[in-house]
Amino acid sequence: MIMAKAKPIDEIINMIANFDKILLAGCNGCVAVCEAGGLKEVQTLASALRIYFSQQGKRMEIDEISLTRQCDKEYLQELKDKMDTYDAVVSLACGAGVQFLAEMYTQKPIFPAVDTCFIGVTLEQGVWSERCLACGQCVLATTGGICPVARCSKRMLNGPCGGSEKGKCELSVVLNKEIPCGWQLIYDRLKSLGQLDRFKVPAEDKDWTVNRDGGPRDIVREDVRP
Amino acid sequence: MNAKTPSNLEKILAAGHLAVTSECGPPRNGNADTVPKKAGMIRDYVDSINITDNQTAVVRQCSLAACIRLKLMGIDPVLQMVTRDRNRIAIQSDLLGATSFGIYNILCLTGDHQRFGDHPNSANVFDLDSTKLIQTVKMMRDEGRLLGGYEMNEGRPQMFIGAAENPFADPFEIRVFRLAKKVAAGAQFIQTQCIYNMEKFKLWMQGVCDMGLHEQVAILAGVTPMKNVGMARYMKNRVPGIDVPDAIVKRLAGVPKEKQAEEGINICLEQIAELREVEGVRGFHIMAIEWEEKVPEIVERAGLYPRPKVD
Structure with a gap:
């Protein structure tokens, strides 16, 4: 599973300080399992941001949602109707989710709320470790x-x-x-x-062309294409 | 055994002499005189001089440039090359450049991790590892081919291929296998990690001889004189893969500070005397870290001077 950790809140505040209405979008996939970007973390982050901006005397409207996944178009579509009402979206998904969101909503500023770290395992509650x-x-x-x-x-x-x-x-x-x-x-x-x-x-010699070569790596499987 | 390259080191070993090599660490600046000055102090006392390649991952004058300086002085350099900082394109390119200057020895290393050095935030490369580097040099030399398949019609590297081995790293049981793997890849000489734990080294050498590896590869025993007890403690506690027995630390601590350097040299000489009796040891690699001026004394007092002349 893809592991991520929350960015420092100051970094997130700096990203959104000039907006008035934002959406915090979590992901119920990997980042929810590693407790960095699921609904629970969306709620916690939203509360912290509200407290901060209210103390600053700044009006900031913050909505919360968590999608089934942010790496599939069908789930990102769920935001379609409301997207125009936000100045920006802060995504708590992994780097892939953040980018896919940005690819779909090209006119909207999208910001990452987590640092995507590695593919790994849960060693014990609260401890994750890289494996791949x-x-x-x-x-x-x-x-x-x-x-x-x-x-x-x-x-x-x-x-x-x-x-x-x-x-x-x-x-x-x-x-x-x-x-x-x-x-x-x-x-x-x-x-x-x-x-x-x-x-x-x-x-045997290692062929790194399959590692990071020629843009994003793609897998195309004709047997499962429509 | 006949030497197959013009390497002085290879010729010395082929003639059956105990070889003596040492090394110079280039400076952390572009000064043209530092390496020639260090090399000048030791050139008559050794057969070849290694130039380290950004050792401990600290940026220094490049090994190839410093090797060229030695070559221009008429010294037989050993080009140390780590795979940490270069991919296979850069490595092969440097090897061809070294060849064009008549550099005939290479020491193939993976290299210390960059987190040890002065640029811990850099990206590493590790496209190849030391074993693969050995194979690469051998292929370029013997088959005249690059890794990509290109065949050279002329200007093949003529390199005596070396590698490092650390008998003191873990797991100990595979250290002989690991040497075997490097020999299978093409290593012809080995410069070992600094030896302080004689017993463990002898145990490793026994394994090396049992497999007959000592007849396929020339093992140069690595020694490093301690400057003082502080250095001994540092090597013991902070340098991974170095095994300094308590007895050595105690012995250095037992003499007054101003006598510790002398005691360090004495220990080194005793080590050389003991090591030359060990079956399979074909010479010494004296790593006097920022203490090159002591190499002549060590070589002379060890009875390894004058160095033989070979053609």
Whole structure:
């Protein structure tokens, strides 16, 4: 799932301070699950903004909504009738949702309320962690189901590097947090699977064209097109 | 073993001598004299001189430019190259540029992460890793091809290919395999991480010899003299992948401050004496960090001077 976190409120205030009527639009997809941009967060943000602007003596009308998803046109259409009544929209969706909203409502200023961070998992309530960089060429079959691209700080395909110590990435020292060495994890896993031989062969060349090449990556599937 | 490139280092090793290499870190400015001055101090005491490539991810004069300076002085440089800052286009381009200046040694590295350095907010590249870099140089040299498939009719790199290995990083069990992988990729010499934990190094070398790798690759044992106990503590606690036993810290702490540098040199000499007896050790890489002026003394006192002349 795509993980995001709320932007500092000052940043949002600066974006909208010159408007009089805005819509806060949440998304009930990923950002709701990671508690950054669902209906609950829309309500909280709306309250905070109302308090702020009322203390400033500024009239600011704020409406709230949360769409099923902001990455599908059919749900964005729901805003069609009311859109003209707003000066601007603050979207709490991920970067994809914010952009899709802007693509559909070309005349309307659209602002992001969250920073989109990564594709990850919920480790425990309130703790999310990255697992996938969407590199476009999955290597998990050869690495015991643990991704070196996402989990090695140097994206090494022939790791670990010389800085791996007691199972920790060398960056643990600089960043003052325990970062597991991705290649230690891969080693432990391959060992338990009896597949350590994989360490003896240099990895295949990585084709980064599927990672970030030639504009937005598209998937076109004729079998599911209308 | 016959040398296949004009590299002095390769010839020294091919002739069966213990090799001695050292390194110079370029300055954090554009001064033309710094590297030649450092290199001038040590040139007669070593077979080749490494030029580090923005080590610890701190911006410095570029390794290739500094290597060219050494080459113009008649010194055999080892071009260190990290994959952190360059994609395969830039890497191969630099290799061709180095070739045009007659640079015959390369040390293939992935490089310290940029968060360690003076530009922690920079983007990294890591298009290739060190192993893939080794394969790339080998392909360019032996097959005359670039990664993209282009065939060179002339001007192929003639490079003696080196890599680093750290016997002290974890998991220890795969450190010999990892060397094997680099050898399979094409590494011909290895400069190890600084060795302080002799026992662990010997254990690793045993594994290297058991696999017969010591006959396929020349292992140069890395040593770094400690300037003082502060440096020893820093290396022990703050530098990932360096294993400094307590005994060394204690020994340095046990002598007065003004004698610690001398004690550091003594420890280094004892290490060299011990390491030269270890099966598979084919030479030494002396990394005297911002202390290049001590290299001649170390080489002389270690009985490694004068350096042999080879053609």
